[in-house]
Amino acid sequence: MVETASVVTEAGESIVVESVSVDIVPWLLGVVIGLIVGFMVSWFLLGRRVDANLAETQIHWQGRVDAAQAELADANEDNREIKELLLALQQEHQGCSSRIEAAERKAEEQTGRATAALERADAATAECAQLRRECDSAKTALAHEKARLGDLQVQVSKLEEVARREKATSPRQAAEDDRPSIASAAIVGASSAALADIPSPSLALHEAPAHFQMEAPRLTSPADEAERDRKRRLKAIDARIAQLPAGSSARRKLERERAAIADHDQASAALGLAGTNMTRRDAAGVRTGSATTLEIHSPPRSDERARATTGDHAPPKEEADPDVEENAAPARAQTPKREDDLKRIKGIGRALEAKLHQLGYTSFAQIAALDAAGIAALDDHLDFKGRIQREGWVQQARRFVENS
Incomplete structure (x- = not known):
């Protein structure tokens, strides 16, 4: 449908406007339907495309995940093997450490033994050198003793010669009959009594050979020998008393023994030694004023000498005490x-x-x-x-x- 309209302008002109009126409702409805259909088609197509992309993406990432899981499984397997290897290495390390510690301890023990062996070797070397020196000194002392023995034999020979020259009277003849026993007793007495005052080989071991001086042997009387024996006993008792604690039973016994020896000192000197001596009257064949006058005796043992010198006054014999023995060490x-x-x-x-x-x-x-x-x-x-x-x-x- 066409409509005509006239429009008058300001200039007074009249303009005719023709308008065509069209029914737009159906058209708009078609447009809307088209849009809806297009949207739906587009949505459908877009959804299919999105689904396809999503499926493709899912497949891609699923493959990536599967590959990662496979790599993780391989890594776990490798990790397990590494752990097992590490445990084995740790055990081996512990075993090596134990062996090293044992070897170190053994090395220390061997070092200690070696050190001790070296010390013992040094001590043995020093002791061997000392023993060699003492052996040399002993040889020197032995030579010295042999020389002294030769002098003693010379003295005995001189005494026998004097005895042979002086047998003029019958008493002298009687003395001559006993001459072998007298000479034997002289040798024994000189060996046991006179030599006691001469430096012994044990002392000679520690002296230079130049320090030895030849000493003429002298014959001693039983009284002198008893006195020396008494002094030695007193000295030994004093040394043992000094080592014992005060108030002990052993010390009291030793003190009683020493007091008994001291109390009987004078009695020991005064009692009968005359029976063991050859006096000038009994040995008439020996000149009284000569330097070769003899007092020959057979030296009694220490126990017999103690009984002879003390008589009935001898100190009572003490009962043996475990703390004091006759040959025991210093207390x-x-x-x-x-x-x-x-x-x-x-x-x-x-x-x-x-x-x-x-x-x-x-x-x-x-x-x-x-x-x-x-x-x-x-x-x-x-x-x-x-x-x-x-x-x-x-x-x-x-x-x-x-x-x-």
Whole structure:
């Protein structure tokens, strides 16, 4: 449908406008339907495309995930193998560490043994050198003793010659009949009594050969020998008393014994030794004023001499005490619980250490505490006299005590 309309402008002109009126509702409806259909088609197509892309993406990432899982499984397997290998290495390391520690301990033990062996070797070398020196000294002393024995034989020969020249009277003839026994007794007396005052080989071991002086043997009387024996006994008793603790039963017994010996000193000197001597009256064949006058006697044993000199006044025999023995070492101090290696003292070997242990000396403190009497008493039980002072045992023991 066409509509005509006139429009008057300001200039007064009239313009005719024709308009065509069209029914747009159906058209708009078609447009809307078309849009809806297009949208739906587009949505459908877009959805299919999105689904396809999503499926493709899912497939792609699923493949990636599967590959990652496969790699993770391989990694886990490798990790398990690595862990097993690591555990094996750790066990092997522990075994190696144990073996190394055992080897180190064994090496330390071997080193200690080697050190101890070297120390023992050094000590043995020193002791061997000392023994060689003592052997040389012993040889020198033996030569000295042989020379002394030769002098004694010369003296005996002279005495026999004097006896043979002086048999003019019958008493002299009687003396001549007993001459062999008299000469034998003279040799025994000279060997046991006169030689006691001459330096012994044990002392000669530690002296230079130039220090030996030949001493003419002298014959002693039983009284002199008894006096020397009494002094030796008193000295030994004093040394043993000094080592015993005050108030002990052993010390009281030794003090009683010493007092008995001292009380009977004068009686011992006054009692009958005349029966054992040959006086000038009995030996008329010997000149009284000559230098060869003899007093020949058969030296009694120490126990017989003690009984003869003391008679009925002899001290009563004490019952044996376990703390004091006749030939025991200087008094055994109470053995400490601690035992030191006495071989560290220069001059003490394994044999000497065992002997000191038997005597009750097991620590440096005991050796360091020895006084003059204790040293003398201990020295009496050693094979070579004077080695305690010569080798400085006490000083070495004191140093070990101070350093411990």
